[in-house]
Amino acid sequence: MRPVTEHDIRTSFVNCSKGEAKRLGLPKDLADQPWEDLDFLGWRDPGAPERAYLVAERDDRLVGVSLRATSGGSRGFTSRSMCSLCLTTHPGGGVALMTARRTGESGRQGNSVGQYLCADLACSLYTRGRKQAAGDGVVVVEESLTPAEKAVRTRANLHSFLDKVTG
Ligand SMILES: [Zn+2]
Numbered sequence: 478m479r480p481v482t483e484h485d486i487r488t489s490f491v492n493c494s495k496g497e498a499k500r501l502g503l504p505k506d507l508a509d510q511p512w513e514d515l516d517f518l519g520w521r522d523p524g525a526p527e528r529a530y531l532v533a534e535r536d537d538r539l540v541g542v543s544l545r546a547t548s549g550g551s552r553g554f555t556s557r558s559m560c561s562l563c564l565t566t567h568p569g570g571g572v573a574l575m576t577a578r579r580t581g582e583s584g585r586q587g588n589s590v591g592q593y594l595c596a597d598l599a600c601s602l603y604t605r606g607r608k609q610a611a612g613d614g615v616v617v618v619e620e621s622l623t624p625a626e627k628a629v630r631t632r633a634n635l636h637s638f639l640d641k642v643t644g
Contacts, residue, residue: 478534480512489532489541491643492578497543501530514605516632519598521546529575531598533635542642544575546596557612561592562638563600563631564620568612571596577642590641604628 481489483503490498502522504510510518517533529544558572559565573596578584595603602608604627622630 478512478515478517480508480510481518481532481539483507485539486518486532486541489539490530490543491540492580492584493543498541501528501543511602511607514601514607516601516604516628517635519594519600521597529573529594529598531635533639535636535639540639540643542577542639544577544594546573546575558593560595560600560603562594562634563604563627564634565595565600565603565610567595567610571610577638579641580643590638592638600631601628604631 486503486507487498487501493501502524504518504520505523517531519531520529522528522530527546529546530541531544532539532541534540557566557568560567560572572593574591575594576589576591579588579590594600599608603610605624620627
């Protein structure tokens, strides 16, 4: 994706109030993100760990989504879970249930959409082999896709998630 500024991010959110968008904590190293390798910018709020955000390009505009994270702590240390965007499997805690309030009337009625995502929202880096899931080598799911093909799949999964939030 193309590099984005603080202003771009704060004005991109579709499912939270302007006040929240103004106050939310940005990634500390925003200027140094590996933009060329990002399908979307995702991060946990440095000041509020249960909050997470993702910002993606859609049709030449930015769409930001505010998320609430619930860690799947009760699943046990040895179990692994899979991110629904990039399909990376992680040991316990590496995947979190993230819930997004839907936009518009549906959101005002309290409806939300939940998906299991990489807890650090670094899907783009996992698919490109720039970051490894903890415990890799114990259970390896062999995939024949290239990193570029995985990135295409991640973006497709992300877009269907965004459709559910805004649809
Ligand atoms: Zn992921």
